[in-house]
Amino acid sequence: MIDGTAGVSGRRDADEALLDNPDALAEHDPGGMLRHTASAGAQVRESAALAAEANLAVLADDGRPRAVVIAGIGTAGRTGDVLATVAGPRCPVPIIGHRSAGVPGWVGAADVVIAVSASGRSPEALGAAEAAHRRGARLVAVGAPDSQLQSVAERARAPFIPVPRRAPARASLWALTVPVLLAARSLGLVKVNEADLAETAARLDADADRCRSAAESFVNPAKSLALGLAGSIPIVWGSSPLATVAARRFGDTLSANARYPVVTGALGEAGRGRVGLLDGVFGGLAEGERDIFADPAEDDGEGTRLRLVLLRDGGLNAEDDTDEPLAVEERRADAVQTLAERRGVRCDVVTAEGGSALERLASLIAVPDFASIYLALAHGLDPMAVPAITEMKELSNQ
Numbered sequence: 377m378i379d380g381t382a383g384v385s386g387r388r389d390a391d392e393a394l395l396d397n398p399d400a401l402a403e404h405d406p407g408g409m410l411r412h413t414a415s416a417g418a419q420v421r422e423s424a425a426l427a428a429e430a431n432l433a434v435l436a437d438d439g440r441p442r443a444v445v446i447a448g449i450g451t452a453g454r455t456g457d458v459l460a461t462v463a464g465p466r467c468p469v470p471i472i473g474h475r476s477a478g479v480p481g482w483v484g485a486a487d488v489v490i491a492v493s494a495s496g497r498s499p500e501a502l503g504a505a506e507a508a509h510r511r512g513a514r515l516v517a518v519g520a521p522d523s524q525l526q527s528v529a530e531r532a533r534a535p536f537i538p539v540p541r542r543a544p545a546r547a548s549l550w551a552l553t554v555p556v557l558l559a560a561r562s563l564g565l566v567k568v569n570e571a572d573l574a575e576t577a578a579r580l581d582a583d584a585d586r587c588r589s590a591a592e593s594f595v596n597p598a599k600s601l602a603l604g605l606a607g608s609i610p611i612v613w614g615s616s617p618l619a620t621v622a623a624r625r626f627g628d629t630l631s632a633n634a635r636y637p638v639v640t641g642a643l644g645e646a647g648r649g650r651v652g653l654l655d656g657v658f659g660g661l662a663e664g665e666r667d668i669f670a671d672p673a674e675d676d677g678e679g680t681r682l683r684l685v686l687l688r689d690g691g692l693n694a695e696d697d698t699d700e701p702l703a704v705e706e707r708r709a710d711a712v713q714t715l716a717e718r719r720g721v722r723c724d725v726v727t728a729e730g731g732s733a734l735e736r737l738a739s740l741i742a743v744p745d746f747a748s749i750y751l752a753l754a755h756g757l758d759p760m761a762v763p764a765i766t767e768m769k770e771l772s773n774q
Contacts, residue, residue: 390606390754395599398589404753407760409633410589412543413745416550416738417580423539423554424573430535430555432562435514440469440564441488446556447474447504448492451545451628455492455518455556457621462557462733463566471565477503485512490559492552494545496523505529518555535559544760546632549625549741550580557734572732579735583742598746601685602634604724605751608683609658610636611650613643614740615709618733619689622726622740626685629748633759636751643686643708651712658682660719684716684723687740 446456456473489508493501496519515534519525529536537555587598614620627640728736752759
């Protein structure tokens with residue numbers, strides 16, 4: 377569920393009319409990023425089926441590992457964050473994300489390495505898979521079929537879950553994440569059942585329908601969020617570990633799809649320093665120059681302002697001994713909303729919905745994913761084609 381303050385500030389040439397024209401949206405989205413993002417629910421179902429064919433049960437033959445390393449970069453790296461937060465604080469072994477080539481020096485036969493790459497050729501995933509094989513660690517590989525990563529997995533006689541390459545990696549989060557979760561389930565580290573997957577897929581389908589291009593801005597939560605962020609410097613904070621994963625995911629998509637600078641993180645960390653941004657030159661400090669009697673909806677857009685997006689997770693973990701940490705997080709969320717209001721910094725709130733941790737996470741990711749694409753389109757940007765990313769890859773491979 378999403379809630380935002382009325383009015384749009386500083387849209388900076390965002391074309392609101394374009395967002396309510398499905399034909400124009402299709403023309404400006406030639407790569408089909410909206411369509412790929414709408415496939416999230418289908419990704420959950422397809423990846424679950426593909427993982428079931430990979431005989432992940434063999435992972436349990438050697439018992440519980442000492443640690444699990446999730447090796448990958450970009451969206452692939454986020455799969456480790458998702459696994460850690462879904463597993464929760466009672467996970468019996470550490471889950472460690474690794475975003476550089478190779479594996480940590482301590483990795484050995486007692487450990488499991490899950491190498492993830494949408495293309496199947498990222499140096500980080502390939503290096504980790506090869507290192508795991510050399511050191512005798514159990515290996516699971518997730519990536520494009522008929523790729524270099526599959527070849528490494530076959531040499532190591534390790535399970536490989538193919539992820540058909542139909543979209544950019546950043547639009548394939550769920551296709552990459554579900555195999556990681558199911559591998560961890562085979563190891564006895566996470567409780568994710570078929571009902572959880574089905575409910576998560578249904579949630580993603582429902583949000584895709586709410587955020588479809590034919591739905592006008594006043595009823596489309598993603599378009600409303602995009603227009604609220606237009607021309608601002610977004611700050612995205614999560615009120616819990618689960619919500620923080622979603623906040624960082626939103627930062628990724630805002631940067632790559634919409635080319636917006638963004639600050640992301642945990643609300644608890646923000647309260648120790650970054651909340652001071654609300655008093656800075658883009659926040660409350662600018663209030664002295666503003667007409668306090670002006671209609672916010674008629675803001676002329678002069679000067680860039682902060683826009684706060686608060687992702688709130690009110691779910692309880694049934695394995696927790698106490699709900700006190702949750703109460704602390706909720707009080708912090710209330711407090712930062714009050715601080716923002718006092719300083720004239722507008723705030724959008726996205727509240728998690730659903731029963732399982734995975735479904736709640738999906739409910740916090742879906743609308744922001746669409747919002748990042750609509751924000752790009754409103755500025756006349758193709759969310760699929762990001763020249764700087766392409767050039768970076770070319771230059772770094774020279």
